[in-house]
Amino acid sequence: MNTRVLQAPLTGMQRYVLELGNRFGGKIELISPQRSLSRAQGNTWEQFSLPMKLGNSVLFSPANTGPLIVSNQVVTIHDVAQLDRSYVPELNDDIDSKAGAWYRFLTPRLVKRVAHVITISEFSKARILAHARMDERRITVVPNGVDARFRPHKPDEVFEKLKGLHLPSRHYALCVGSLEPRKNLARLLQAWSRIQMRMPNEVWLVLTGKRGNARVFTDAAGLDALPPRVHVTGHVPDDVLPALYGGATVFVFPSVYEGFGLPPLEAMASGVPVLTGNRTSLPEVVGDAALTVDPYDVQAIADGLAKLIDDGDLRDELAKRGRERAARFTWRLAAEKTWQVLTESAN
Numbered sequence: 110m111n112t113r114v115l116q117a118p119l120t121g122m123q124r125y126v127l128e129l130g131n132r133f134g135g136k137i138e139l140i141s142p143q144r145s146l147s148r149a150q151g152n153t154w155e156q157f158s159l160p161m162k163l164g165n166s167v168l169f170s171p172a173n174t175g176p177l178i179v180s181n182q183v184v185t186i187h188d189v190a191q192l193d194r195s196y197v198p199e200l201n202d203d204i205d206s207k208a209g210a211w212y213r214f215l216t217p218r219l220v221k222r223v224a225h226v227i228t229i230s231e232f233s234k235a236r237i238l239a240h241a242r243m244d245e246r247r248i249t250v251v252p253n254g255v256d257a258r259f260r261p262h263k264p265d266e267v268f269e270k271l272k273g274l275h276l277p278s279r280h281y282a283l284c285v286g287s288l289e290p291r292k293n294l295a296r297l298l299q300a301w302s303r304i305q306m307r308m309p310n311e312v313w314l315v316l317t318g319k320r321g322n323a324r325v326f327t328d329a330a331g332l333d334a335l336p337p338r339v340h341v342t343g344h345v346p347d348d349v350l351p352a353l354y355g356g357a358t359v360f361v362f363p364s365v366y367e368g369f370g371l372p373p374l375e376a377m378a379s380g381v382p383v384l385t386g387n388r389t390s391l392p393e394v395v396g397d398a399a400l401t402v403d404p405y406d407v408q409a410i411a412d413g414l415a416k417l418i419d420d421g422d423l424r425d426e427l428a429k430r431g432r433e434r435a436a437r438f439t440w441r442l443a444a445e446k447t448w449q450v451l452t453e454s455a456n
Contacts, residue, residue: 111159112141113151114172118319119347120287121371122187125229125253126171132444137169137451152211167224167455169447173212175219182223183454185447188368189216189236190291196236197366197389199290217241220248224454227251227447229369232390249450252394253369254440261380261432262355270352274342281315281340282414283357283381285350285372286364288318293363293386293404300363300411302336308418313338314361317345317353354379359417359424362386363404370394374438377431382424384413398434399427 110133114126130139140162142154152174159168160176168175168182175184191212194200220226220241226248228234234248268279286292294316301314316339335341345353354360360376362385370391373383377398385391386404395401400417402409417424 110137110139111155111168111170111172111175112139113146113155113159113174115141116145116151121253121369122172124256124371125185125187128254128256128440129171129444129447132440133448136448138166148208167451169451170223171227174215175223177215177219177222180222180224181454183225183227183451184219184223185227185229186216186220186233186237187229188233188366189240190366190368192216192240193236193366197291199293199365225249225450227450229253230390230393232393233368249446251443251446251450252438253371253374254438254443255371255374255378255435256440258351259354259375259378259435260351262352264356267352267356270349271356274345274349274353276313276315276342277338277340278311278313279356280309280311280358281313281356282359282361282418283315283317283353283376284361284363285317285354285375286362288316291364291366292318293365296404296407296410297361297363298336298339299407300414301339303407303411304415305336305338308338308415310338312358312418313340315340315342315353315357317342317350319344350375351379354381357381359384359414361410361414362391363402363410364391365389365404367391373399374435378435380428380432382417382427383431384410384417394438395431396434398430 112126115123146154156176160178168179170184173186175182190200191209217240221243228250229252231250234250238245354376360381360383362373364386365388367390373385373395376383383399385395385399385401387401388404400413402413
């Protein structure tokens with residue numbers, strides 16, 4: 110198992126690799142560079158050094174990349190955002206030009222050369238096929254899971270854990286994700302600015318993710334500054350994240366492009382009602398257990414968020430449905446299905 114990606118900070122992809130690797134245990138050998146490498150150095154290691162370590166073994170590359178020379182390989186393609194810039198314009202602002210050029214070269218060739226491709230949603234499968242002419246029977250959809258840490262929390266348990274974040278209120282709408290254009294934070298801020306005056310004074314919007322430059326989002330939203338009652342936490346430690354979900358009044362995730370969308374699933378497992386976009390993979394993940402809106406329609410985001418905050422009965426119903434929906438997605442099941450693909454590829 111190619112675990113090079115674990116050298117990077119923890120995001121959804123690293124969580125995927127860790128969850129599967131932990132469940133495979135001693136059945137699989139983990140291979141990674143012996144020291145920290147830059148992106149370019151990592152690509153070189155993966156293409157030239159990694160193949161020399163494999164012998165006749167099947168290689169599992171779980172993080173969108175893999176050595177082109179190795180056909181006896183199963184690769185997981187989480188999404189093809191690097192190739193989908195014309196499909197979703199916001200991706201043009203997300204993607205580093207050098208990284209984008211590399212993935213545009215690598216991905217279509219890699220998926221046609223390996224023994225099998227795993228992806229995490231029917232949406233991502235369709236987008237892979239849109240960019241690479243290949244037999245769709247060589248692609249298997251294995252959805253992500255949600256960790257058991259994400260569960261309903263008692264209020265005292267939550268806020269003892271969250272003291273270090275200095276949250277301004279115990280009542281907040283939460284958005285979790287990297288601060289990048291595809292997450293649609295500019296429209297979320299516009300939506301919040303439209304409704305915050307008629308929301309209860311104790312309700313805040315909390316944005317969690319690597320801080321980056323918040324000015325990017327106010328500029329994109331046409332705002333001089335963040336609207337009132339918006340709190341940006343920056344990066345939140347992984348052991349604090351479940352409590353942050355568990356304490357939220359509602360969870361909002363208006364992303365315009367997701368290969369899967371793990372944060373809404375984690376929120377649903379935490380018993381928190383969810384508002385999310387109705388594009389790409391997100392409807393697959395949330396089903397009828399969340400309120401979905403057009404992520405390009407600022408007023409739809411505003412109306413949906415206000416409705417969830419105002420309507421306690423709707424929140425209770427979605428929280429119940431969300432827990433039931435999330436229970437269908439487990440890392441145990443994801444690992445079992447992935448292992449089946451790996452063993453079939455070895456025979």
